[in-house]
Every structure is written in structure tokens, then in C-alpha cells.
Amino acid sequence: MNTINETSFQFPNQKEVYKGKVREVYNINNELLVMIASDRLSAFDVILPRQIPFKGQILNQIATKMMNDTADIVPNWLIANPDENVAVGHLCEPFKVEMVIRGYLSGHAAREYKAGKRTLCGVDMPEGMKENDKFPFAIITPSTKADNGEHDEDISREDILAKGIVSEEDYLVLEDYTRKLFQRGTEIAKKRGLILVDTKYEFGKTKEGKIVLIDEIHTPDSSRYFYEEGYADRQDKGEKQKQLSKEFVRQWLIENGFQGKEGQQIPEMSDDKIIEISNRYIELFEQITGEKFVKANTDNVLKRIEENVVDFLNG
Numbered sequence: 181m182n183t184i185n186e187t188s189f190q191f192p193n194q195k196e197v198y199k200g201k202v203r204e205v206y207n208i209n210n211e212l213l214v215m216i217a218s219d220r221l222s223a224f225d226v227i228l229p230r231q232i233p234f235k236g237q238i239l240n241q242i243a244t245k246m247m248n249d250t251a252d253i254v255p256n257w258l259i260a261n262p263d264e265n266v267a268v269g270h271l272c273e274p275f276k277v278e279m280v281i282r283g284y285l286s287g288h289a290a291r292e293y294k295a296g297k298r299t300l301c302g303v304d305m306p307e308g309m310k311e312n313d314k315f316p317f318a319i320i321t322p323s324t325k326a327d328n329g330e331h332d333e334d335i336s337r338e339d340i341l342a343k344g345i346v347s348e349e350d351y352l353v354l355e356d357y358t359r360k361l362f363q364r365g366t367e368i369a370k371k372r373g374l375i376l377v378d379t380k381y382e383f384g385k386t387k388e389g390k391i392v393l394i395d396e397i398h399t400p401d402s403s404r405y406f407y408e409e410g411y412a413d414r415q416d417k418g419e420k421q422k423q424l425s426k427e428f429v430r431q432w433l434i435e436n437g438f439q440g441k442e443g444q445q446i447p448e449m450s451d452d453k454i455i456e457i458s459n460r461y462i463e464l465f466e467q468i469t470g471e472k473f474v475k476a477n478t479d480n481v482l483k484r485i486e487e488n489v490v491d492f493l494n495g
Contacts, residue, residue, distance in 0.1 A: 182478040183219040183231035189486055192493050201227055214489055215267045223430050224440025230449050233458045237264045237476050238465045243396040245469055250364050254357045256393040262492035263485050264476040272384030272394050276325045276345050279358040282378040283318045285309050286404055287427060302336030312421050318362055320355060353391050354383055365398050369405060372468055379403035400425050400464045424464040
């Protein structure tokens, strides 16, 4: 199958290109951003060697649906989707923090808790919790937005303000938007028989100074979901939760001796493992959206994307 590893387009009025871990963002005339979701897979802030078929399409289409479903409570950057892998939106200046919000003691929070820590990003975590227990209320645990190849770092609200990374006035808006989006995301997930466990949001400022949601929202790369059915029973029995997220990739890497640390070798993924991961992403798409996933034609995927974007920009 043809997958998208990287792109090198030259669109009309193109100014520059930013290449993230998974997405490539083209600046058009300092007015628009064309964001292309590749099929790259990143874990522990490392881009893995092989791509996952249809992953970019899945992330782009989930993010688009979720932005449309939350636009009434939080403004976002999105204007159009000229291609299955593409989102076009307003040029924004991104904030240098990711707003992580956690409803449950899972993933990174659970690993820190297991190591004996009871404070995460300046927020206290109650004693006596076990992995995947629900917090009394959702906690916001921001992280720095690292450059490519660097690791995102936990940071407290106090440090963000003290270092002037975000002004207090803006940060209050980011917190408010984060809680509103998480509440809506929780309601959407519940309708689909899922629990939104934790997620992250990124925000930026438009040229007019308006704070808007950017990047992706409620995708398997940015969020963790549990199946609601059987959740309480599995917790009572101390069993692992049935989940839909990228955590299954992280767990496979950990089991094969890789956590992104220096000197560790990335384990080789077989064709079967690649297809398995692709199918898990498709499963999440269908579960969270309630829609059947329709695979885009990938015979000449780069040509398809280029033609669709150029048509939109010229239109």
C-alpha cells in the first residue's frame, strides 16, 4: 500500500514549510496554513521507521469531525478539507504549551504515580489510587511544546506564568477552553460507548489576536479512550482496560525494550504488525465517529493531494 512518509510540495504563494512529527504545514502567503496528515507514527517523541496505511486520513477526518462538533463552544482554525489527508485553516501563532487534561490515572500519569510521585505539573494526585481509576475531577497537566527530536516536558501552571511562556490572561482562556472541550469530548465518547480518558489540545492566536483551537482533537494520537462497557468490572478485578488509543503501540514498544531513551534500539515492525496497527486505527475511527471508514484511493497519493490542494487554492 502507498503510504505518505513526507511531502515536498510547492503550492501557489507558498512561503515556508514546517515539518512536525506527523504533520507537515505549508504557509500560504502568510494567510492560510495547509496541514497534511502523513502516515508517520510517532511514540515517545520518536518517529518510527515505518508508516501506517490510512493513519493520516483517519487522524485528519476524526479531527475535522470533532472540530465541527465543538465549534459552538470553542473557536478553531479550520476553513476546509480539500483532500482526505488535508486541512486548510487560518495562519496562527501557536502557544508553546500543550494543554493536557486527564480524567483518569492512566499512561504517563500512572507511570509517574507508580514511581511514587503524587504531584504532576504542580497538581496533587490523591493517595490510594490504582492505575486507570477516575480522578475526583479532571486535572490539567500541561507540557512544553518541544521542537522535532526533543522531548515534551511536564510543566506547571506556575512555571508557565513565571517564565512568561503564556500571559495569565491568555492562560485562563486556555484552561477554560480545555475544560469545555474535554467535557464535550466526554459527552461525545459516552454516546459511542467510550470513555475519554485523557487528551491534549493545542491553541494558537490568529492575526486578529483571537485564541483558537489548532492541530488535532480527540484522535487516537492525542487521546486515550476506554470502552465503557466492563470498565468498572475490570477495575474491580485489577484487569487491564480495553482501550482504543496509541497506548497499544507504546506498550508493544516497551515490551520490546524501547521507551525512546538514549541507546535503545527501535524494534522492527513486521508487515503483520503494521496492518494490525492500521486496523486498530480504523476501529477507533468507526467507534468514535459512528461512521464506516472509507479508504481513499492511494494509487498515487501525493499527486492526488497536490491536485486537490492546488484546485482549492486557485478556486
